Amino acid sequence: MGRDDEPVDSMEIDGEQQLKVQGPAAVPEGFNADYLRVYYGKLFPYGDFFKWLCYGNDGKHPGCDQSYVGHREFSFTLENDIYLRFQSFDSAAELESSIKEKCPFKIDIGPVYSVDPAKRHAYAQSGNNVFIPVERELIFDIDISDYDDVRYCCSGADVCSDCWPLMTIAIKILDTSLRDDFGFSHILWVYSGRRGVHCWVCDSRARKLSNEQRAAVADYFRVYKGGENALKKVSLAGPVLHPFLARSYTDVLESFFEDKLLLSQQLFASEERCQKILDLIPDGNVASELHDKWQGNRRSSISKEDVNATRWKQLKMTLQSGKHKAQGLRRCVEEIVFSYTYPRLDMEVSKHMNHLLKAPFCIHPKTGRVCVPIDPNNCDDFDPTAVPTLSQLLGELNAAGFQTDSENNWERTSLEKSIRFFRTSFLQPLLKACKEELESAYNAKLQQSKNSLNW
Numbered sequence: 339m340g341r342d343d344e345p346v347d348s349m350e351i352d353g354e355q356q357l358k359v360q361g362p363a364a365v366p367e368g369f370n371a372d373y374l375r376v377y378y379g380k381l382f383p384y385g386d387f388f389k390w391l392c393y394g395n396d397g398k399h400p401g402c403d404q405s406y407v408g409h410r411e412f413s414f415t416l417e418n419d420i421y422l423r424f425q426s427f428d429s430a431a432e433l434e435s436s437i438k439e440k441c442p443f444k445i446d447i448g449p450v451y452s453v454d455p456a457k458r459h460a461y462a463q464s465g466n467n468v469f470i471p472v473e474r475e476l477i478f479d480i481d482i483s484d485y486d487d488v489r490y491c492c493s494g495a496d497v498c499s500d501c502w503p504l505m506t507i508a509i510k511i512l513d514t515s516l517r518d519d520f521g522f523s524h525i526l527w528v529y530s531g532r533r534g535v536h537c538w539v540c541d542s543r544a545r546k547l548s549n550e551q552r553a554a555v556a557d558y559f560r561v562y563k564g565g566e567n568a569l570k571k572v573s574l575a576g577p578v579l580h581p582f583l584a585r586s587y588t589d590v591l592e593s594f595f596e597d598k599l600l601l602s603q604q605l606f607a608s609e610e611r612c613q614k615i616l617d618l619i620p621d622g623n624v625a626s627e628l629h630d631k632w633q634g635n636r637r638s639s640i641s642k643e644d645v646n647a648t649r650w651k652q653l654k655m656t657l658q659s660g661k662h663k664a665q666g667l668r669r670c671v672e673e674i675v676f677s678y679t680y681p682r683l684d685m686e687v688s689k690h691m692n693h694l695l696k697a698p699f700c701i702h703p704k705t706g707r708v709c710v711p712i713d714p715n716n717c718d719d720f721d722p723t724a725v726p727t728l729s730q731l732l733g734e735l736n737a738a739g740f741q742t743d744s745e746n747n748w749e750r751t752s753l754e755k756s757i758r759f760f761r762t763s764f765l766q767p768l769l770k771a772c773k774e775e776l777e778s779a780y781n782a783k784l785q786q787s788k789n790s791l792n793w
Contacts (some may be wrong), residue, residue, distance in 0.1 A: 345647050365732040369706040371417055371441055373728050378438050381731060382699055383757050386432035390765055391447070393542070394772030401780030409472075411448030411455045413694050414440055418630035423448075423453040431600040440504040443703050446694035450545075471691040474537035476522075476547060476555065479687040479695065480508045484534055488678045490603050490611070495533045495704070497722055501601040505535050506717045507594055508681035511586050512537060512559065513714040519582055520555070524768040526760075527712040529725060531702025535712065536695055540768055542775055549690055561680050570618055572676045574669050586680070587672055595675045596650065603680070606632075606649040617658070618674050621667060628656055683708070698760070710756040713763065726752045 364375070372643050373434040388407070389396065395406040402675070407428065414437075421441070428432040439443070449471035453461050458469045482505060486493045489501040509527055516522045516539060524540040561583065562571055579587065599605065612632055616625040632649055653674075657667045687693050698733035700709045706727040712720050731751045748757050 341601045355492065357536070365729040366780050367706065369701065369703050369728055371443075373706075373732060374441055374443070374701060375438075376732055376735070377701060378441060380735060381751065381753060382434075382437065383748065383760070384430050384437075386672050386761050386765055387697070387699065388427075388433055390540075391767075393540075393545075394769055394776050395717065397773065397776070399773070399776055399780065401776040401783075404622060405454075406450065408454055409450045411451060411694075413446040413448060414442035415444035415446070416440060416442055422526055424458060426456045443701075444651065445697040445700050447697050449691045449693050468730050473545045474691040474693075476544040477687055477695050478512060478537040478539075478550060479530075479534065479554075479684045479694065480505065480537075480681055481530075481534040481684065484682040484684070487614075488603070497533050499723070501723070502722055503594070503598060503602075504679065506720065507590060507679055508535075509535060509712065509714050509717045510590055511681055514589075515559070515582055519558075524764070524771065526698070526764050527714050527717070528710055529707075529710050529720070529722060529727075530696065531700065531707045531781070532705050533708045536709075538695075542772070552691070556685050559681065559683055560685065561676055562682050570620070570673070570677075572673045572680070574676065575672050579672065583676075587675065591679045595679050596647075599678060600650055601648045604646060605752040606646045612649065615653070615674060618677060619667070619670055619756065622666060624656060628653055630681060638718040696790075699756075708753065708756070710753075711760050711764065714761055726756075 391410055392407045395402045395404065408426050410426060412425040412427065412433070414425060416422065422442075425436065427436065446602070448455075449779040451458070452468055452470050452472050454470075461468045482492075482497050482501060483494055485501065485504050491498050491500040513525060513527070516525055516537075522539050522544055525540040526540060528536045528538070530536055559572070563573070563720075574583070577585070595782065604611070605615065612629070616629055617770060619625040619628075654671055657670050660789070687695065696709060698709050698711060701707070702709065706729060707722070707725045708728070709735045710725055731753060734751040735747060738747075748754055
């Protein structure tokens with residue numbers, strides 16, 4: 339079959355392609371509506387998925403808001419880019435039958451609105467603006483294609499084991515800060531199915547943030563500020579680095595840059611690549627001094643050491659030597675490392691409550707891969723090229739023998755690990771916290787009404 343990211347014509351599957359299939363259970367690579375129907379029919383984890391978005395409001399406790407989940411927007415993208423916005427569902431069964439019937443190529447999750455989004459027009463007639471988003475996870479979207487100026491192995495939507503670690507680094511830095519600096523604990527990381535990662539911060543404190551507060555959180559993480567044409571995209575001002583940036587640098591970025599990225603991306607391997615780094619040095623004399631040094635040492639490659647490591651060492655020594663201290667060039671080494679390694683967020687996604695974000699456990703139509711959760715504690719082990727594909731899962735179902743009534747078909751496929759992780763590491767602790775919050779809010783209300791009766 340062709341490359342992962344080319345849509346497969348189902349006609350092709352019936353012809354020549356059949357010959358390449360190994361074993362009786364295998365299913366030809368690809369993505370189409372028929373494959374998707376089987377996935378939605380047998381594997382999609384409706385129960386866990388819906389439970390997550392109820393945030394404990396589907397329970398029997400008198401503090402539950404039964405209408406809560408029905409105010410959430412779901413958006414379906416059907417075949418041929420037909421968009422169905424403002425879908426809403428009151429139960430997992432309702433969501434399940436709609437997905438099975440419509441077979442969306444993509445499912446996006448929007449905010450919780452003040453009223454049922456499917457009935458928004460009825461409210462619009464009333465004149466007062468009651469249809470507004472009132473709650474939404476704090477979300478982050480990071481795309482490898484935003485790093486095209488610092489990766490030389492791939493570009494655009496392509497990704498390989500040499501550049502994917504840039505995503506791993508983004509997960510580590512954001513996850514640590516969201517937990518340690520902001521005190522959030524219910525954080526879901528999801529592979530986007532192709533070229534990036536999505537982050538859902540689900541603590542109730544995060545879900546209730548206003549757009550202004552979201553923008554402030556996003557801005558806390560913003561270091562990479564250049565436009566397309568700015569040579570220098572990272573400026574670290576001030577006499578000392580902010581503690582969060584200093585920690586990111588010493589704990590993660592510096593060693594990643596020196597031990598991995600320098601070599602994997604061959605950052606100093608050509609004149610053009612060297613020039614790109616020299617352009618980040620504000621002092622022209624220093625830059626040309628290094629440039630001349632490298633022109634010279636290109637011809638005399640006596641050193642057995644890798645040229646990337648050698649040139650980086652020389653750059654560091656030059657910038658950090660005593661004579662450049664006064665010119666504020668010491669910070670420049672850090673700026674270069676940040677430029678090449680620091681997370682690049684799509685700021686707009688995080689700033690606005692009404693942004694849609696693709697649901698976990700969707701299938702990416704271009705790669706056929708499932709949008710599986712990523713464990714931030716083991717994100718070094720995550721390999722996007724090893725994520726289960728639609729056809730692989732169908733092959734596994736075939737091999738296991740279909741059991742039409744089985745609730746847990748997924749247990750017999752390679753999706754098992756992902757669903758189990760979602761359930762035990764993310765969903766269970768989240769629902770426990772939701773239940774405690776519901777109960778304490780309810781008890782506080784009771785106490786309040788008792789107090790007012792005592793007057």
